[in-house]
Amino acid sequence: MFQSCLICTDFEDGLHRLTKFVPSLAACGFNRIVFMHSVPLRTKTMIPKPDEKRMDEARERLQVDRENIPEGVEVRSEVVSGEPVDCILKVAADHGSQLLMVGASNRSMLAESLFGSTTVELSDRVEIPILTVPEALVSALTDEELDLRCRHLYRHLLLPYNDSAASQQLTKYLQQHLRDRGLGGCQTCLLSWVIETGGPIALDEYQKSQQEAAREKIDQVKEELASLGLQVTTDVRLGKSVVDLLELARMSNICAIAISSDKLGKYWRFALPSVAAEVLRRSFQPVLFFPTLEPDQQ
Structure with missing residues (x-):
């Protein structure tokens, strides 16, 4: 890669x-x-x-x-x-x-x-x-x-995904790298979607519908990455984004967590909530950070 x-x-x-x-x-x-x-x-x-x-x-x-x-x-x-x-x-x-x-x-x-x-x-x-x-x-x-x-170094990546603009761009950027340079040392990828819970108790049926919708979207991303030669697995769960991502990193034999953010420095300096900043700060695994730039700018 x-x-x-x-x-x-x-x-x-x-x-x-x-x-x-x-x-x-x-x-x-x-x-x-x-x-x-x-x-x-x-x-x-x-x-x-x-x-x-x-x-x-x-x-x-x-x-x-x-x-x-x-x-x-x-x-x-x-x-x-x-x-x-x-x-x-x-x-x-x-x-x-x-x-x-x-x-x-x-x-x-x-x-x-x-x-x-x-x-x-x-x-x-x-x-x-x-x-x-x-x-x-x-x-x-x-x-x-x-x-x-x-x-x-990045043989097995944990790739957080939630259909946000940043996560969409991260997967596109990764795909661009794989198309242009081949897999290199990257072989497998775990796509993870953590649906944030907390606050008012949601209805079971609503949570199930959220998970089903997330699985459909993440399966599409899985197919796109798999078409480039990656072995891809998925994990969709209810929980707390940072806590669950770090637990997945501990338990899934991954080599690095891939993240992306266009405002990491701003979030970090002013203590605003950011999953990317928190993962980077708290992870005991290597973190592969992609700046949110268009692939053709690289």
Whole structure:
């Protein structure tokens, strides 16, 4: 599904460990892999300038074993100086990256509002998908487990769907990727529709009719995705969107949750309700975030 990837690390997220797993990432379908780290400018002098010492230390930590690179795979390490988001966008454009991989800290909403979030700012400005990988997940995996994880980054996707404009565009965007680039490391997909419950008690018959209508619509999406070679299953239930999606992620052997939103940063900053923001904040599984852009803009 993706051939080129930019892996951004601040060294606290553990993603620099992936320099040891280039063959595994190549098995996932990547033929161009760029590792990058940004170092803040030194501001103790009147004119900000690069911190050469810290940059040299970062280059040492991002070294890749050149003898371990499969034939036909290009690997680069980039250490740049400046604001992280600006640096990420520039390096991604320079290398034609199709996917960004960043760490996710599972911070609280308060912590995010106080300290900001590279992922949230990227979501407002980037035009390619972002794969967020929880720091706790990377830290807990042994080398053997991380090797397998790199091979199956998005092998089995959980795809929330509720017939909204965002979910429709997400499925169209995914279909466009599969048509243009093939399945790559993506093989199976679980389509999930959670019909929100709560408030006044709904009549049983009305709830049944909602579920039946949802199943008809989600079956149509299933056929469209299956026609591209994906193995697709569906799950339609009554419940709480975020809670049920995270439970499905835990119990369904998925590799990543795919989400989309055109106002993620706005929702995050002002604490407005957003399923996408809550999934991104609370998930202990990787989250594949698609900005809501027309497929032909990619």
